[in-house]
Amino acid sequence: xxxxxxxxxxxxxxxxxxxxxxxxxxxxxxxxxxxxxxxxxxxxxxxxxxxxxxxxxxxxxxxxxxxxxxxxxxxxxxxxxxxxxxxxxxxxxxxxxxxxxxxxxxxxxxxxxxxxxxxxxxxxxxxxxxxxxxxxxxxxxxxxxxxxxxxxxxxxxxxxxxxxxxxxxxxxxxxxxxxxxxxxxxxxxxxxxxxxxxxxxxxxxxxxxxxxxxxxxxxxxxxxxxxxxxxxxxxxxxxxxxxxxxxxxxxxxxxxxxxxxxxxxxxxxxxxxxxxxxxxxxxxxxxxxxxxxxxxxxxxxxxxxxxxxxxxxxxxxxxxxxxxxxxxxxxxxxxxxxxxxxxxxxxxxxxxxxxxxxxxxxxxxxxxxxxxxxxxxxxxxxxxxxxxxxxxxxxxxxxxxxxxxxxxxxxxxxxxxxxxxxxxxxxxxxxxxxxxxxxxxxxxxxxxxxxxxxxxxxxxxxxxxxxxxxxxxxxxxxxxxxxxxxxxxxxxxxxxxxxxxxxxxxxxxxxxxxxxxxxxxxxxxxxxxxxxxxxxxxxxxxxxxxxxxxxxxxxxxxxxxxxxxxxxxxxxxxxxxxxxxxxxxxxxxxxxxxxxxxxxxxxxxxxxxxxxxxxxxxxxxxxxxxxxxxxxxxxxxxxxxxxxxxxxxxxxxxxxxxxxxxxxxxxxxxxxxxxxxxxxx
Amino acid sequence: xxxxxxxxxxxxxxxxxxxxxxxxxxxxxxxxxxxxxxxxxxxxxxxxxxxxxxxxxxxxxxxxxxxxxxxxxxxxxxxxxxxxxxxxxxxxxxxxxxxxxxxxxxxxxxxxxxxxxxxxxxxxxxxxxxxxxxxxxxxxxxxxxxxxxxxxxxxxxxxxxxxxxxxxxxxxxxxxxxxxxxxxxxxxxxxxxxxxxxxxxxxxxxxxxxxxxxxxxxxxxxxxxxxxxxxxxxxxxxxxxxxxxxxxxxxxxxxxxxxxxxxxxxxxxxxxxxxxxxxxxxxxx
Numbered sequence: 001x002x003x004x005x006x007x008x009x010x011x012x013x014x015x016x017x018x019x020x021x022x023x024x025x026x027x028x029x030x031x032x033x034x035x036x037x038x039x040x041x042x043x044x045x046x047x048x049x050x051x052x053x054x055x056x057x058x059x060x061x062x063x064x065x066x067x068x069x070x071x072x073x074x075x076x077x078x079x080x081x082x083x084x085x086x087x088x089x090x091x092x093x094x095x096x097x098x099x100x101x102x103x104x105x106x107x108x109x110x111x112x113x114x115x116x117x118x119x120x121x122x123x124x125x126x127x128x129x130x131x132x133x134x135x136x137x138x139x140x141x142x143x144x145x146x147x148x149x150x151x152x153x154x155x156x157x158x159x160x161x162x163x164x165x166x167x168x169x170x171x172x173x174x175x176x177x178x179x180x181x182x183x184x185x186x187x188x189x190x191x192x193x194x195x196x197x198x199x200x201x202x203x204x205x206x207x208x209x210x211x212x213x214x215x216x217x218x219x220x221x222x223x224x225x226x227x228x229x230x231x232x233x234x235x236x237x238x239x240x241x242x243x244x245x246x247x248x249x250x251x252x253x254x255x256x257x258x259x260x261x262x263x264x265x266x267x268x269x270x271x272x273x274x275x276x277x278x279x280x281x282x283x284x285x286x287x288x289x290x291x292x293x294x295x296x297x298x299x300x301x302x303x304x305x306x307x308x309x310x311x312x313x314x315x316x317x318x319x320x321x322x323x324x325x326x327x328x329x330x331x332x333x334x335x336x337x338x339x340x341x342x343x344x345x346x347x348x349x350x351x352x353x354x355x356x357x358x359x360x361x362x363x364x365x366x367x368x369x370x371x372x373x374x375x376x377x378x379x380x381x382x383x384x385x386x387x388x389x390x391x392x393x394x395x396x397x398x399x400x401x402x403x404x405x406x407x408x409x410x411x412x413x414x415x416x417x418x419x420x421x422x423x424x425x426x427x428x429x430x431x432x433x434x435x436x437x438x439x440x441x442x443x444x445x446x447x448x449x450x451x452x453x454x455x456x457x458x459x460x461x462x463x464x465x466x467x468x469x470x471x472x473x474x475x476x477x478x479x480x481x482x483x484x485x486x487x488x489x490x491x492x493x494x495x496x497x498x499x500x501x502x503x504x505x506x507x508x509x510x511x512x513x514x515x516x517x518x519x520x521x522x523x524x525x526x527x528x529x530x531x532x533x534x535x536x537x538x539x540x541x542x543x544x545x546x547x548x549x550x551x552x553x554x555x556x557x558x559x560x561x562x563x564x565x566x567x568x569x570x571x572x573x574x575x576x577x578x579x580x581x582x583x584x585x586x587x588x589x590x591x592x593x594x595x596x597x598x599x600x601x602x603x604x605x606x607x608x609x610x611x612x613x614x615x616x617x618x619x620x621x622x623x624x625x626x627x628x629x630x631x632x633x634x635x636x637x638x639x640x641x642x643x644x645x646x647x648x649x650x651x652x653x654x655x656x657x658x659x660x661x662x663x664x665x666x667x668x669x670x671x672x673x674x675x676x677x678x679x680x681x
Numbered sequence: 682x683x684x685x686x687x688x689x690x691x692x693x694x695x696x697x698x699x700x701x702x703x704x705x706x707x708x709x710x711x712x713x714x715x716x717x718x719x720x721x722x723x724x725x726x727x728x729x730x731x732x733x734x735x736x737x738x739x740x741x742x743x744x745x746x747x748x749x750x751x752x753x754x755x756x757x758x759x760x761x762x763x764x765x766x767x768x769x770x771x772x773x774x775x776x777x778x779x780x781x782x783x784x785x786x787x788x789x790x791x792x793x794x795x796x797x798x799x800x801x802x803x804x805x806x807x808x809x810x811x812x813x814x815x816x817x818x819x820x821x822x823x824x825x826x827x828x829x830x831x832x833x834x835x836x837x838x839x840x841x842x843x844x845x846x847x848x849x850x851x852x853x854x855x856x857x858x859x860x861x862x863x864x865x866x867x868x869x870x871x872x873x874x875x876x877x878x879x880x881x882x883x884x885x886x887x888x889x890x891x892x893x894x895x896x897x898x899x900x901x902x903x904x905x906x907x908x909x910x911x912x913x914x915x916x917x918x919x920x921x922x923x924x925x926x927x928x929x930x931x932x933x934x935x936x937x938x939x940x941x942x943x944x945x946x947x948x949x950x951x952x953x954x955x956x957x958x959x960x961x962x963x964x965x966x
Contacts, residue, residue, distance in 0.1 A: 189792070
């Protein structure tokens with residue numbers, strides 16, 4: 001059994017791209033190998049400067065295989081029992097004699113054929129092709145050129161390792177020829193490490209201060225962090241930062257530094273952001289979660305004997321905290337209320353105006369949603385922090401800083417908290433604002449952005465969503481859900497639209513936005529485990545209240561398996577089909593024109609059901625509502641058995657259609673149950 | 682080697698030995714070494730080139746009256762362009778850092794993703810900020826586009842932050858404490874300047890005049906282009922850019938004007954780059 005080691009040596013790759021790239025490369029190569037019928041076990045390795053694959057259990061060659069090549073039809077190939085020129089020509093082309101040929105049965109009749117024996121290619125040849133193709137098929141979020149060949153890649157390729165057991169494979173890419181040497185840690189290890197064979201890879205690199213397994217680097221970092229946390233304190237967990245650091249280092253080591261207690265007067269949010277965002281430090285907190293004057297930094301080396309490295313880190317952090325302190329003091333000299341005018345200087349979007357304009361729109365929207373002076377105050381101030389030095393320097397603190405400054409100025413909690421929280425949720429995993437005002441402000445801000453952008457034709461595409469409209473919409477939906485707000489999507493979009501002069505036809509924009517929002521609702525419900533057909537049933541009708549739609553979905557999911565309900569769903573589909581394409585004039589059903597007993601029964605059953613359903617819907621008793629609807633099943637079935645809806649008598653026909661239409665409309669106040677797929681089908 | 686001027690000397694010596702043309706700072710106000718014609722023009726077109734120079738860089742918005750230990754109205758960059766980017770460019774850079782007396786096995790030097798961009802020049806690149814024990818000391822970029830033109834061959838641009846490096850080497854907490862030479866400190870030489878220029882750009886500058894100047898410079902730049910004086914056109918483009926920076930730091934540019942003004946400077950840079958490529962690159966260097 002053979003081993004193949006492949007290493008692509010690059011200049012430092014952005015950390016967040018490494019894992020996806022390695023996965024893509026290994027999956028791509030595995031698929032290509034599979035196509036070539038080469039089995040193997042594959043292991044992957046990476047560091048900021050390398051992507052590597054180790055394949056084990058490889059045979060010497062591909063398995064031999066057969067390939068059938070068709071020749072002339074038998075009818076043409078033989079005449080009077082003898083082979084014709086056609087047959088001989090084919091045999092000759094295949095390099096065999098006619099007697100070596102076979103006959104095969106095809107759809108078009110019998111044909112002459114040659115079963116070619118194709119010898120498996122030697123593995124080394126296949127591997128060369130597979131890996132070159134694998135590398136070329138990698139797609140990166142951002143590419144660069146470095147050579148005249150205009151080959152685009154994430155970073156320049158500097159070395160290649162390709163070892164088949166102990167032999168070098170003749171791979172060449174962009175001027176780099178594969179060899180048996182790899183490179184160790186830039187400063188602690190050798191720059192040219194020669195490998196006798198694939199087995200030496202991990203160990204030789206380890207000797208040269210490169211750990212090629214991210215999981216090992218992660219473990220080292222976590223262990224060293226644990227060991228260095230001061231007694232009685234704990235780490236502020238930051239999984240995203242940990243991942244970045246795992247992929248930013250080849251040989252990690254952790255140091256612990258301090259900063260002056262004076263800086264603890266700064267808000268926690270500021271301290272943590274400064275440490276994490278600019279310096280990639282972990283923060284340390286006490287049992288109550290209060291930040292302590294320590295930090296943990298991850299280096300790309302394991303030693304700092306004289307503490308010199310730590311000293312520099314401390315100095316850099318000090319400079320940043322001093323800046324932050326300066327901002328904290330300077331910003332508070334100008335009260336938030338005085339800054340409203342300054343928002344004229346902060347552009348939101350060229351055609352949508354400044355943040356002052358946006359603030360006015362948000363205020364308008366909030367007034368529509370709820371007459372609440374605290375909400376109004378919060379709305380008037382929620383963007384003002386964009387004019388502060390702190391937020392200009394640390395943009396990720398927007399919202400939070402506004403809330404903190406408001407708190408400092410003595411605004412009541414119902415106001416400052418709303419400002420603090422209104423950007424939430426920033427992702428599906430993040431929480432919605434906890435306060436009601438915060439939630440209202442959040443949806444007002446988000447719907448303003450989405451409607452505004454759609455209105456001027458800024459729509460997210462597959463590769464571009466500069467205003468994060470997907471994220472905004474998702475957050476919007478999530479807040480509506482979590483707070484169970486009773487506003488329909490249509491209402492909210494319409495209100496938001498009122499604030500914009502019409503450039504595009506308003507109806508068209510509204511449809512686009514609602515469609516977009518509905519897809520986000522679908523996503524949220526899917527994440528909660530609602531099946532796709534239930535989603536279709538509930539989302540085909542107007543979403544008058546996101547949480548309510550969810551309750552319906554749950555009720556539907558609960559009842560779907562029941563026999564009566566399934567039958568009713570099928571019957572309803574029938575009703576829907578009959579009604580499709582018919583124009584029904586809005587005229588009342590004429591009882592007199594109901595002739596058959598079955599249609600009379602159906603109509604009476606409907607009349608009985610209607611008020612009950614309306615009450616149940618008003619109370620949110622969806623399960624009962626659906627059960628009642630399901631109770632109609634027999635009556636509907638008998639109707640279809642005995643009554644011809646499309647009667648030749650126009651009067652009867654129209655009356656029946658009107659009745660079915662009314663029934664359909666009633667059902668649709670709950671859900672479009674025709675979307676429910678029969679179980680077991 | 683522990684003074685500001687020795688550090689500059691040592692770096693220039695390194696790059697001189699490497700074979701670079703050692704140029705001098707451009708004699709106009711610029712915000713970065715990249716804006717020097719020795720970078721902006723030389724990276725365009727196919728002709729190889731290697732150059733190194735110090736460039737005092739003015740950023741009026743960063744002025745702090747000489748009171749902030751880290752931020753300056755004007756700081757010094759050491760700019761290197763290597764065209765085409767050599768295959769071992771990272772190693773050569775690291776060698777230059779070692780030549781400054783920094784033992785890299787005892788420090789933590791990291792290439793941290795950072796892609797640089799200059800909207801006013803229509804330029805951008807891919808690369809890293811180089812962190813030394815957490816301190817940013819260099820912007821390391823593979824130049825991809827300048828003046829809106831895709832570049833080939835690709836130049837490597839190394840921009841050293843001289844004050845940062847000096848503060849690191851001399852172990853000072855404030856830029857002003859760095860010894861400039863054996864007798865005088867950075868503050869002795871420059872602090873007064875920092876104060877006055879901060880005062881000028883934040884409080885004194887006549888914004889009406891600046892708006893007028895911007896229009897005049899823009900017009901003259903276009904005139905130069907019409908007459909085929911590409912390099913002179915670029916001078917006026919640089920003047921526009923600095924004037925914009927002054928207006929911006931003074932708070933005299935509204936937010937929509939900002940977008941528009943940047944677009945005007947960029948438009949000049951693009952025309953200039955195009956004219957340069959069409960005319961100069963026919964003449965062998």
